[in-house]
Amino acid sequence: MNIYQSELKNVKGDLITLRVNDIQMFQSELKRGYIAYDLTPHTADKLSDIQRRKAYAMIHDIADYEGYPDDVKKITLKEQFRAITGYPKFSLSDCKKDVATAFIAFLVEYCFEYDIPFRFKDLTNTFDTQRQVFLCLVHKRCTVCGTTESVEINHEDTVGNGMNRNHIDHRNHRLEALCHWHHFEFHTVGAESFAKKYHFHGVKLKDEEIVSLGLMSWKQIREFDEEYRRENK
Ligand SMILES: [Zn+2]
Known part of the structure; x- marks a missing residue:
């Protein structure tokens, strides 16, 4: 099942207009009879620089400990995160703030779970204290x-x-x-x-x-x- 990202364009009474990120996939699902959708609200806020730095620093610490190149580990960590949370594809360059918050929480829990040493710098700014x-x-x-x-x-x-x-x-x-x-x-x-x-x-x-x-x-x-x-x- 696909999860779409969309941007709100208009609200009129109880009718809303959304711009969807993958219209081809959306249309092919419409043809297969999927016509009801759940909506998850997000604010417009993009991730902060501190969040981006923290996410990359944690990916680096995990990759380093497990012996993978950062790029390779980044992909598998994002996939694992998406499998658990159901979030759609996202990029650390411009994702929503709440997605970044959830992804950093996932990385922190991962490090604790697998005893991976990581730097605590900025943790209090990016994770539930x-x-x-x-x-x-x-x-x-x-x-x-x-x-x-x-x-x-x-x-x-x-x-x-x-x-x-x-x-x-x-x-x-x-x-x-x-x-x-x-x-x-x-x-x-x-x-x-x-x-x-x-x-x-x-x-x-x-x-x-x-x-x-x-x-x-x-x-x-x-x-x-x-x-x-x-x-x-
Ligand atoms: Zn200490």
């Missing part, structure tokens, strides 16, 4: 620099003095993965300055995510729940 914090926790990468070397999990909200560090319900804390150096920086400058500098906050995780990261066992989670029940009585 909360998702970045989450992916870094799950894949144990530093949220600031992306390294996988000596990554530690930080509680953004201070674990109070005098509180038993071994008796922490991690579900109540905003967590973030930081390498040893950025973790050190966090404690040196403090949570507030750190968040201001790097523009992200920790995220709370679901029970099963906490367990699969090895932060708590199901037994510990049940014990905390039991404790809360007793306190609320």
Whole structure:
């Protein structure tokens, strides 16, 4: 099935006129009886320079790691992206902003999935920050620099003095993965300055995510729940 790109030309009552990008294909489908279409809205915005640079930088990092020329990898990555999302053919020279946003998200998820090292430069400008914090926790990468070397999990909200560090319900804390150096920086400058500098906050995780990261066992989670029940009585 084809997906068309079109440009809105006119609206009159409930009749709209669209200019379609591939009229030959469109007509051949009309002849085969395809006369109903779904429309997906896009704004007129084109991708930004930062998005274009980020997409090319990520394609380069992936190609480099997997041992392909950039051009070859670009084609297969775009095909994979289109197969998953259903987006029509697009060009990184002039595609719509939302397509570029989705394509960059696909590239970022791909790198996390396949453990591909990539530069985190501009990531906060081009990718969902909360998702970045989450992916870094799950894949144990530093949220600031992306390294996988000596990554530690930080509680953004201070674990109070005098509180038993071994008796922490991690579900109540905003967590973030930081390498040893950025973790050190966090404690040196403090949570507030750190968040201001790097523009992200920790995220709370679901029970099963906490367990699969090895932060708590199901037994510990049940014990905390039991404790809360007793306190609320
Ligand atoms: Zn780091």
